[in-house]
Amino acid sequence: MQQTPQSNTALVGIVITGASSGIGQALAEHYARPGILLALTGRDATRLQAVAETCRQRGATVDAETVPVTNRAAMASFIERIAARSRLDLVIANAGVSGGFKDWGGFDAHVRAITDVNIGGVINTVNPAVPIMVKQRSGQIAVVASLAGFLSMPGAGPYSSSKHFARSYAEELRGMLAPEGVRVSAICPGFVTSRMTARNKFPMPFLMDEQRAARIIANGLARNQGRIAFPWPMLAMIRLLGLLPYPMLDWILSRAPKK
């Protein structure tokens, strides 16, 4: 991407999708300071503009637009516009959706609604950034997956399968892009307070607030950790479950709470 005459390479450019609430909002507020160009997306204009205003008050330059991550052309154009204004230093593909469905007649629509955002949205966010960062020979991409991306969970399908994709895509890109000077990380949180988890009616072990999650993510990214999976007791539990013989795991997971 050519830098335009108006581009300001002194600004550190950070793109965060799904910044209108939860983890994305906490990340935007964490990174907001003078010298940072924050490019934020979400769907709810009112909440997104409120986050943008908080970030401006912290000294950041903010471009906040309600770009749906499912719109491939709009996402590509958003990222190219940001890259024309500053270096593209960090792109966080965070936007995501979860939820259940009421009846099997709505199953196909449910699967597509989740995968369009959690898989298609990740691709639409990450891919336009790749050639720009390769050309810069610098930059960092973070894909927000989940600890649900380590186990196939009938109670959270197809959310869980979409997060397998997100984690795996990030980890593959990490190896592909390292020789080009571009760093990539998969973010795999456990339960974090947000609008998404506020709907859950089951116990959420080791639930943490979104500000703490944002600090853990930002620290991991600063250290270029390939996989930022937390909290560790939940990760350990998932890892131990994964060691069980499949029939036993199948029996346990099919009895786990449903979204």
Ligand SMILES: NC(=O)c1ccc[n+]([C@@H]2O[C@H](COP(=O)([O-])OP(=O)(O)OC[C@H]3O[C@@H](n4cnc5c(N)ncnc54)[C@H](OP(=O)(O)O)[C@@H]3O)[C@@H](O)[C@H]2O)c1
């Ligand atoms: N909370 C957890 O326990 C947890 C655990 C593991 C992973 N995660 C992942 O963390 C990420 C953030 O989730 P969260 O917990 O912070 O939930 P959240 O508060 O519901 O935030 C989701 C964000 O994604 C945005 N979004 C959804 N669909 C979009 C679309 N089509 N286009 C653009 N933006 C869209 C939402 O925008 P609007 O609000 O404006 O609609 C919102 O800003 C998700 O990928 C989620 O799967 C969360």
